[in-house]
Amino acid sequence: MRFDQDRQRFFGFLLLFVLGLFAALLFSSAQTAEAAQALQLQRDAATASALLARGISRETAAAALTETDVTEQGRALLCALGLPAAPLSGSLWHSSARTALLLAVLLSGTLLAGTAVFFRRRQRLYAQAEAVLADYLQGDYSRRLPQDREGSLGQLFAAVGNLSSMLQAQNDVQRQTKDFLKQTIADISHQLKTPLAALNLYQELLQNEAEDPDAVRAFAAKIAAALARMEQLIQSMLKLTRLDSGSIVFDLQPTPLPALAEQAVSELRTRAQQEGKSLCLEGAAEAVLLCDRVWTCEAIGNLVKNALDHTQTGGTVQVRWSQTPGLTRLTVADDGCGIAPEDIHHIFKRFYRSRQAQDHAGVGLGLPLAKSIVEGQGGILSLQSSPGAGAVFTLSFLTGS
Secondary structure, three states: OHHHHHHHHHHHHHHHHHHHHHHHHHHHHHHHHHHHHHHHHHHHHHHHHHHHHOOOOHHHHHHHHHOOOOOHHHHHHHHHHOOOOOOOOOHHHHHHHHHHHHHHHHHHHHHHHHHHHHHHHHHHHHHHHHHHHHHHHOOOOOOOOOOOOOHHHHHHHHHHHHHHHHHHHHHHHHHHHHHHHHHHHHHHHHHHHHHHHHHHHHHHHHHHOOOOHHHHHHHHHHHHHHHHHHHHHHHHHHHHHHHHHOOOOOOOEEEEHHHHHHHHHHHHHHHHHHOOOEEEEEEOOOOEEEEOHHHHHHHHHHHHHHHHHOOOOOOEEEEEEEEOOOEEEEEEEEOOOOOOHHHHOOOOOOOOOOHHHOOOOOOOOHHHHHHHHHHHOOOEEEEEEOOOOOEEEEEEEEOOO
16 A cells, blocks of 8 residues: 555654664764863873972872772862862763663654554544545445544545535436436326327227228327327426426516416417306506516416316306515416315326316326426415315415516
8 A cells, every 4th residue: 555655664764763863872972972081181181280290200190190099088179179079081981872872762762652653543544534435436425534634634534525525416416317317207108108009099990990981080080189198298298307407597587467467378268268268367467577488378378277177167267466565476266176185285296187187188297387387487386275166376476586
């Protein structure tokens, strides 16, 4: 491992440092002893000169200079003169060397022990970081690097932690995207089975009844209806997929609410008249909504279609809007059969059909699509209904947002 190589190099440096320290201390001790010997020789020469100058014989002076025994009279004299009581000798070098070596051993041992402890702890830290990074490579981001470190290593761990958080977020997004695409494909495949089976059946019947013009026209009409249902399903699913994936950017522009509501229901007025139902618009003429006109018209149109589907002949569908300084509301209300309590919490799910909707044409995507459009523009789509009392869908937007 690179860490082991670094540790070997560092310990090699420490060894050189210790050897250099020993050499420096020994050299310093030798220099000190040499200086002490020079001083001792100078003092002995001065003493010999003084004795000879006072008529002391050479033998007596030599005996005095080479004497090693120390008497109390001699100590007293030296103390009276303010001189050291013991003469310097060659043993000073040995004493200095022993002291220097002892200090060098103590300092080197402390340095080596501290370094060993430091590297052992750092080795454990690196091993922990290596294990965490190995988990990251496997896609497991549950563990975290130590975040209480200071200095460059702490900054490195913090940067790696931030990177792991980003990778985890990207993985979550990718997983959600895969799940979304998987579910979308499964939904489309499931919903296409019925019209495709019907088309196959009608095609076989057409082949068997090719000589009967009335049968041909009837089955051709059924084929057209099945194809229209498939086209509606595919178009709605594509719109929902684009909305849910965030690939649609809404073009928010100030739009007069009366013109918006009229555009949304313009293609449904003929149907309402044919079915004997009233379609009414009501609201302040000066009200303005910041929205994407095309998509919002589709959301309102889907709500109105749903209301017409569940309203009996002679019923009324009302589109109303109101605006305050803080909130803009648009409601689509009908006086139809209403929605059962057990269906209300599922009404915006894809392909969900309540018991009251089983007899009506549709694929169950109009309400989910309307909800995605409204929420994609920062609004809220809510529902109030009870059996036999109709239903009220409310689009709520912050005024000016």
